[in-house]
Amino acid sequence: MDKGTITLIGGGPGDPELITVAGYKALLAADTVLADRLGPTALLEELSDEVKIIDVGKAPGCHVATQDEINRLLVEEAKLGKHVVRLKGGDPFVLGRGGEEVAYAAAHGITARVIPGITSAVSVPAAAGIPVTHRGLATGFTVVTGHQDLAQLPLRADHTLVILMGVAHLAATVGSLTGRGMPGNTPIAIIERGYSQTQRTTIGTLEEIVVRARKAAVTNPAVIVIGDVVRLAPDAAVQLAEYQPLTHTDTAVPALFVD
Numbered sequence: 001m002d003k004g005t006i007t008l009i010g011g012g013p014g015d016p017e018l019i020t021v022a023g024y025k026a027l028l029a030a031d032t033v034l035a036d037r038l039g040p041t042a043l044l045e046e047l048s049d050e051v052k053i054i055d056v057g058k059a060p061g062c063h064v065a066t067q068d069e070i071n072r073l074l075v076e077e078a079k080l081g082k083h084v085v086r087l088k089g090g091d092p093f094v095l096g097r098g099g100e101e102v103a104y105a106a107a108h109g110i111t112a113r114v115i116p117g118i119t120s121a122v123s124v125p126a127a128a129g130i131p132v133t134h135r136g137l138a139t140g141f142t143v144v145t146g147h148q149d150l151a152q153l154p155l156r157a158d159h160t161l162v163i164l165m166g167v168a169h170l171a172a173t174v175g176s177l178t179g180r181g182m183p184g185n186t187p188i189a190i191i192e193r194g195y196s197q198t199q200r201t202t203i204g205t206l207e208e209i210v211v212r213a214r215k216a217a218v219t220n221p222a223v224i225v226i227g228d229v230v231r232l233a234p235d236a237a238v239q240l241a242e243y244q245p246l247t248h249t250d251t252a253v254p255a256l257f258v259d
């Protein structure tokens with residue numbers, strides 16, 4: 001029996017063209033693929049019917065497979081002599097739990113190969129015309145999850161904050177940032193479904209983004225960008241000028257969805 005292998009592939013932000021050549025080649029060589037919801041799932045259609053595809057995508061509120069189950073499946077399939085691919089969204093090591101999968105495989109005697117990917121933290125802002133750094137505006141950026149305590153972060157408009165999995169926590173995040181002295185007029189962008197046909201960017205300021213996001217019914221998946229670089233988005237000036245606060249007639253404003 002062939003010796004099985006495990007390869008973690010960073011599939012990028014969803015566009016099938018935004019996987020690396022190494023990642024694409026490894027995907028085509030797979031016997032078994034454990035696929036995420038946010039990766040380049042269109043590429044799965046190119047695989048032969050003999051390839052076993054296991055959907056482990058975790059839609060909000062509907063966990064198809066737990067991380068423990070994913071770890072176990074990776075090792076079980078590899079021990080059957082299969083070339084197992086874990087096709088992940090973005091980069092496996094950027095808020096992607098790839099390190100846990102590598103460690104679990106190692107604990108079971110398998111050295112996983114890791115092929116990096118284009119993280120959504122940088123590419124989704126780029127898809128909306130927002131560079132995470134820009135000479136004269138921001139010299140650095142920090143990537144965090146929406147669940148994280150923001151107290152230790154550099155809270156300045158010239159240091160870009162990029163938040164993944166942050167929609168459900170938007171109000172708490174904004175409250176925490178302004179409570180720590182970040183000016184209410186700091187620009188913020190929420191980019192939903194980057195690289196899809198329905199990509200949408202909502203731009204506002206910290207003091208009004210929660211209402212604006214509710215009014216627009218913003219949902220996951222989304223990348224949130226905070227800082228002066230947001231002003232570089234092509235429609236930033238228009239959206240900032242157009243803002244209308246909620247009125248008492250907006251009775252059916254949906255709550256933000258849960259991550």
Ligand SMILES: C[S@@+](CC[C@H](N)C(=O)[O-])C[C@H]1O[C@@H](n2cnc3c(N)ncnc32)[C@H](O)[C@@H]1O
Pocket residue numbers: 013014038089090091092093094095096118119120121124163164165166191192193194195220221222223259
């Ligand atoms: C579990 S994290 C995984 C991040 C991934 N490892 C990466 O490097 O992009 C999932 C979050 O990434 C963000 N995300 C990934 N792909 C996205 C896309 N195409 N559009 C918007 N947000 C995306 C969302 O914040 C989503 O909730």
